Amino acid sequence: MDWQKAAESLAGSVTDPDSRWRAPVSIVPRHELVPRWWERDGSGGWLLRDGATDPESWWKAAYTDRSLITSVGGLHADHAEPGDRPEGLPTSSATLPSLVVRMLRHGRLGPGLDLLDLGTGAGGLTAYAATRLADQRVTSVDVDPYLTSAAAERLARFGLRPRFVALDATAEIPGTYDRIIATVALRPGSALRTVLGALREGGRLVTTLANTALILTAWKGPDGEARGLIERDTAGFMKTRTSDNYPPALTELFALARSAEGDERSTGRYPVVDVAEAWELRSMLEVTTPGVELGYETHDRHRNAYLVHPDGSWARASAEWTDPPEVHQGGRQRLWTALERIRNRLNAEGSLPLLGAHVRITPDGVVHLSRGNWRASMG
Template identity: 55%
Template sequence: MGTAGRPQRPRSLGAGGLQRPHARNRVGPLHADEAESGAEITTGHPTSSSTLPGLVVTMYRHAVIDDESDVLVTTGTGYGTALACRRLGDKRVTSIDVDAALVEKASDRLASVGLTPQTAVCDITGPLPGQYDRIVSTVSVPVVPASWLAALRPGGRLVTTLARTGLIVTADKSPDGGAIGRTAPDAAGFMATRLGDDYPPGLDAVYERARAAEGEAVTTGRYPVLYVPDAWDVWSMLELTVPGIEHRCTDDGDRRTVWLLHPDGSWARAEGQWTDPPTVHQSGPRRLWDELERIRHRLNREGGLPVYGAHVRIDPDGTTHLKRGAWSATIG
């Protein structure tokens, strides 16, 4: 599965060996399997994609799956489910997806190679259909669902990514019903969970205001224009600092314009030529570009950001606490 809330244009985000899903198999409610030859190219936001095989294996390695593990995985195309079945035998694997058509198609593919794991059409953020030793989610969640902690057996492990970040969280169930773990030193991005056929509308109304308007504050930025999702640690840190920012970008030769948009109506637009300091417009209750520059100051001063390798403590209700050194953040 892939990542939601992405910008309006495709980007190459594989620098530093980081991996991101790359092949779309569903756009909005339309499935690639149902595309007709010669039909017009569908436009819109991807709602499912094929995960890079190496990334599936990376997530399973973080789960430390052993021979006796009962594992819950997410379905998508069924590829990751097939790997888990080959490792454990299909009777120990449960595969779920919110999309009934994806579950049906994946089940058919799996059956064609002799694999019959338990499958279910299920919202992964709600009640789960059993008890498990491992939960491995190749969709990202805004907060760890309390239902995962309820469905994990004592000592069980969950592995997931946090929405709008590149953070992989691994955590083992603790006696209090929560979980303890860390953010992995490597990174990945997946599509976010959804409840319907498509994701809700993005921040188009905020973008229309921000596209060319004069900001309430107009300044010259210190650093060259950065499209934040291109810099995984900065992207993750900004999401933990100001959750919910949507990023958009256009390039015109060496000139780049980026927008930071927030549901509270705040926006920032930065325009610059190559490495020149950009002109920055900001409006709304928060100064989003100022928040970004504070993070870039820290990165330059310390040579890194504390988001990767952070200690993680998850409460039984799913509230997630991250801490590394003097830095901390709470999600949920």
């Protein structure tokens, strides 16, 4: 198979004919960035895929517009044995090229600008940016030293030598940059404060916010604040982490939510929904009730949704298909009630005020949102 023709075909599907990103996508050998990856096995587990032993599947996966999971629960596909079955959340991936291009376009890159790629992953965004910009203008960082070293080695094979640094970008970022594009979701507050501190005056930040699908773009002013908007565009990225894996989920609280009667029992107004897949609802829930973790199960036509919070609050909604659900809630907060308030607003107004909202990020990393008479702060 001719990888260059495959890359040109991929570029044609994810960029416009006059896009400045068409050439980078068409000349980067994406298959070299993802020699091994994880795929779902159909029963909820993970199956290792090795490109060298199945070249046809390798090339098809690499030059299709899809994300490829490269690490699960901290186990890199590069380090795995064929019988390994990792557990936990994905911790790294090769992001689908169309989304990489969208984030680069939001970044407003140009000659002479220094770019920080926050979240190396498989190195795709770094490769595209370094192809278009001078190598010395691109720095890529990741908390996982293996990711930065592997990406550096693989990009060097096709003549790209941007700077790679392994560090926890939520704690410290050396140097300053004209553009920062994060392909990990940042938490408002301390993490965003650190990133904002690495952005030069007049610089532009592009990121998603943790537990949301919101793409935030902002320009940093002379007062140290950054102002911009929530783009009318959405994306989902893994959250920043400070080690090779995420902290354990609220397992005991999820177990309680699955079986307990709770302090309050009621009939819900709206059908059970998989909140994690309802991106606008999920995003607004994080704005109004930050820190909620989600679970969802289906069996035949029966649906169960679970919401839990680190403060001990939990909710369970159960129903047959689209029937009104039976809702059980416990703890300090009424999480399903909070979700239903959002759904009330969506039904009453036809939309939520998130997309297109004005953004102001103060030097402490707090995100202030506004649209019309609506106001909210995160972090």
